[in-house]
Amino acid sequence: MTPPKPEASFYDNPVIPGFHPDPSVCRVGEDYYLVCSSFEYFPGVPIFHSRDLVHWRQIGNVLDRPGQLPLPADAMASDGIYAPTIRHHDGRFWMITTNVSHGGNFVVTAERPEGPWSDPVWLDLPGIDPDLAWDDDGNCWCAFAGAHGPSFSGVQIARVDPDAGKVLEGPFPAWAGTGLQWPEAPHLYRIGEWWYLMIAEGGTERGHTVAMARARSPRGPWEPAPVNPVLSHRSTNHPIQSTGHADLVTTPEGEWWMVLLATRPLGYSPKFHVLGRETFLTPVRWEDGWPRVGPVNVRERAPGGSQPVEALPQRDDFDAPELEPRWISPRSRPEGSWSLTERPGWLALHAAGATLDRPGVTFVGRRQSHPESRTAVLVDPSAGRAGLSVRMDEGHHYDLEVADGQVGVIARIGPLRQVTATRAVPPGPVTLVITTRSARRWPEGEQEPSGLHVAAPDYVAFHVGDDPEPLAELDGRYLSTEVATGFTGRVIGMYATEGTAWFDWFEHGPLEEHGSLEEHGSRAEQARP
Known part of the structure; x- marks a missing residue:
């Protein structure tokens, strides 16, 4: 007799409530680690741990020493640390981000996600929202956004030495998105024979979207998805708005998931969001070589697998x-x-x-x-x-x-x-x-x-x-x-x-x-x- 299937479990979005925008996630074995932007606040870049992508526990802050986070005493509100990316490569954790108030783009590393994390290694690259990805030959590629030149404004890519902070090749123009404002938040992924470039565009307000392109090499040329954006709640009456600035992760069982920022506006038109941009989770399916996502629901079917981690007391x-x-x-x-x-x-x-x-x-x-x-x-x-x-x-x-x-x-x-x-x-x-x-x-x-x-x-x-x-x-x-x-x-x-x-x-x-x-x-x- 075949045993009955276990009843499906569900989770409520957001999975990390409150001001936790620009999430980036990586998996090491059965453990997931996620970081968020912190802007003018110290310590910077909160880091979370989960075993199931739903229940997250903050285990520290990547930038927990003044020497890692130089912020002028008069730094403007909402300046400071923008859009970190976390990755695990060659036995180390890597976090790259931008200090828009002092120094620009930099990398820190750690043997353990709880730290200690290294002092910053500064990269001579313009722009914001940097990302790191490695190819099969060990080359490290950095995608970044917001660099404005005489003939190109969008995502650029460079080959870098992240340990030394050196630019080895580039940067060169990659993709300017679909024509919406502020193509940003790039993440590079090697999936099968393709390199995928995922970005946010449309601004981080109600017009926020997620768009995709792909190429055979980080050098391009980049082919946009046949249907972009791959995710957007703009011009809908959905209770979750401003969906964008996403990152992809797979479970040990091979399921694909996306973490992203979004808001929960309330009140009368034009509505107001008071908790800031929060971290949401949504499943991803692949069709014809492209991801299909959304809508992002308040209640979703949970991924299978590990038990939740213990939450911090209130x-x-x-x-x-x-x-x-x-x-x-x-x-x-x-x-x-x-x-x-x-x-x-x-x-x-x-x-x-x-x-x-x-x-x-x-x-x-x-x-x-x-x-x-x-x-x-x-x-x-x-x-x-x-x-x-x-x-x-x-x-x-x-x-x-x-x-x-x-x-x-x-x-x-x-x-x-x-x-x-x-x-x-x-x-x-x-x-x-x-x-x-x-x-x-x-x-x-x-x-x-x-x-x-x-x-x-x-x-x-x-x-x-x-x-x-x-x-x-x-x-x-x-x-x-x-x-x-x-x-x-x-x-x-x-x-x-x-x-x-x-x-x-x-x-x-x-x-x-x-x-x-x-x-x-x-x-x-x-x-x-």
Whole structure:
């Protein structure tokens, strides 16, 4: 008797939620490794591990030392590190990327994906979004985008020595895409007798697409796919938009999959995406020598194979000797600005800048990973000024701040800064809570916050302790890419702008998993020292 087939399993997209754009992936045996762009944040290039392409755990950051990631103190938001590529070749891991704020394109290597990764080897190549691929003779080919010459604008290719940072041949024009703007994000693959060149074009907004070409050699000539783009959600009402900047990977069983960036816009037209560009996964099939992809669905049939890796906890009690790799800071994190040893079990933040409106502030945060979320901290502000902030950049952030016996909500929207509400609090530690809730799921029978409209993608509410009544509720559209511009998403974190503040714990997770504010407030009060 033939045993019954196991029931198919499914997964939900995105597989890495929150601001994790420009994914690149490689497989070593049964292990998958993935990296993303980090822009102006330090440490840079988060690296993830998975055994099934669905469940990912961050195991570190490729650029975790200041010497690997030189960023000027005044580097613009959304500058910094663009579009890394990760590959495994000849027993080593290779990561190539662009620092658009300092130095251009460079390569780092490591024996183990957790690191340590080498110091940068700089390549004398223009452009952005570099890629590495090796042929059967051991030659290394680098494709890159954004190089503009007198007669060609598109993807170029060069033969390089990545260990020495030398260009051995080229660069020469490869493919300018199908005629859409910004042909970029090139990846080269040797598949059978063909070399395939996959690119993104149409811009990283709603017109984003994935296109393909192929040639017998990296030198070309390149033949476009008979049907391009091979993936696009443009001009559709699909809940997932901006699909592009993709990379291909095979399973040990020979299945093909694609990781890519996309967004989940909400609200009224033109809609707003607040979490940034996220990492999605979709299956790939091959027909007549070309990949067929999409649409990318919210729920997909999962690949077969290995068990998921253990996920990192959503709460950090700051009991470890080092900060977890998920913690990021704008541009740098000087050693003197933070400590885990001054008060064991607490994170100490020492003010370096006086305002979140300018670079140089002491800020430690995590990417917002859930559209409907709850973030809470227990902070002892001492005699300083500190709080919890939802940040897009210096010109767009909402802050829940405690100082001088008062808790206040501050809204910075472009040139406008407003303190929307304040409340007195007793001396000592205080629990600060920020929640986000989608406007389309506003409870029936309840009125929306005064003056707000369903056009908002979400509402951001600010609570003190276990009080279910918010101190303020603000329209989330002003902390979206469509308003703030740029390439990043929301980061929620702790900050100090005066003196020293201590944080006992921090947690961030889906709103529905935390129960009521009253229930969690009681638990938070019980946790106080």
